[in-house]
Amino acid sequence: MPELPDLEVAKNVLNRTLTGRTIEEVEIGSPVLLRRPTAEVFATELQNRSFKEFSRFGKFLIFHLEPPAHLYINFMLAGRLRLQSPSDPKQKKLGFRFQLDNNQDIRYHDAKNMGKLYLLLQDESTSLIPNFDDQGPDALDPNLSLEVFRQRIQKFQAVIKHVLVNQRFIAGLGNAYADEILFAAHVLPFRKRSTLTDSEIEALFFATKSVLQNAINTISARAGDTLQFELRDFLQVHGKGSESCRICGTIISSVKSGVRVANFCRECQE
Numbered sequence: 001m002p003e004l005p006d007l008e009v010a011k012n013v014l015n016r017t018l019t020g021r022t023i024e025e026v027e028i029g030s031p032v033l034l035r036r037p038t039a040e041v042f043a044t045e046l047q048n049r050s051f052k053e054f055s056r057f058g059k060f061l062i063f064h065l066e067p068p069a070h071l072y073i074n075f076m077l078a079g080r081l082r083l084q085s086p087s088d089p090k091q092k093k094l095g096f097r098f099q100l101d102n103n104q105d106i107r108y109h110d111a112k113n114m115g116k117l118y119l120l121l122q123d124e125s126t127s128l129i130p131n132f133d134d135q136g137p138d139a140l141d142p143n144l145s146l147e148v149f150r151q152r153i154q155k156f157q158a159v160i161k162h163v164l165v166n167q168r169f170i171a172g173l174g175n176a177y178a179d180e181i182l183f184a185a186h187v188l189p190f191r192k193r194s195t196l197t198d199s200e201i202e203a204l205f206f207a208t209k210s211v212l213q214n215a216i217n218t219i220s221a222r223a224g225d226t227l228q229f230e231l232r233d234f235l236q237v238h239g240k241g242s243e244s245c246r247i248c249g250t251i252i253s254s255v256k257s258g259v260r261v262a263n264f265c266r267e268c269q270e
């Protein structure tokens with residue numbers, strides 16, 4: 001599933017390759033993804049608008065269009081963007097296809113149909129997107145200092161992994177990178193937040209910044225100008241259950257918690 005580093009790289013690729021391009025044709029494959037407005041309005045409104053800029057906030061990728069409109073995409077579990085040729089065969093589970101004025105398509109596929117798209121016109125506000133305005137600062141926000149991180153985390157009482165993936169704390173972390181950050185900070189995922197020492201919270205803060213930035217650098221180097229970067233072989237613990245820890249050789253643990261699996265090393269994390 002796409003998480004912050006994937007979306008950050010996608011944003012950069014799109015800014016490099018599609019800024020200024022105009023949407024000539026809109027095809028909606030799966031209207032259920034469109035949370036607002038309806039499919040017909042969505043298609044009509046997008047046609048003939050141009051891409052002004054692409055940005056990211058938390059787990060949302062945002063297409064800023066001209067004349068002014070903003071398309072917010074939350075990829076959830078299985079959303080994927082692809083740059084393709086209009087003549088490429090259509091795959092199943094097409095969410096939308098925009099044909100652009102450079103004879104290229106940008107296509108969104110969603111094997112689980114769980115993604116959520118919101119088109120905000122002109123001065124419509126993000127309060128129309130459920131829970132959007134409740135999010136904390138983006139995990140890579142330069143204003144998210146250690147002090148701010150410390151103050152914010154005090155308000156959350158759950159186990160630390162659940163705090164990290166709570167978008168109200170900071171925006172952008174999901175299951176995979178929460179596992180990676182906890183590993184880098186040497187903290188076990190099921191510790192209650194209130195049991196963490198000052199130095200553990202500091203370690204989590206610096207791990208958040210460094211794990212995300214390293215992942216962005218790795219994914220970016222591999223992706224070039226494509227949007228194909230689902231490989232996550234560079235992760236240390238997430239998805240590595242029953243493999244050996246790269247630091248100490250202990251078998252990586254897998255513990256199911258709700259619908260998610262937590263991966264961690266019992267030796268390296270405490």
Ligand SMILES: [Zn+2]
Nearest residue numbers: 245248265268
């Ligand atoms: Zn280990």
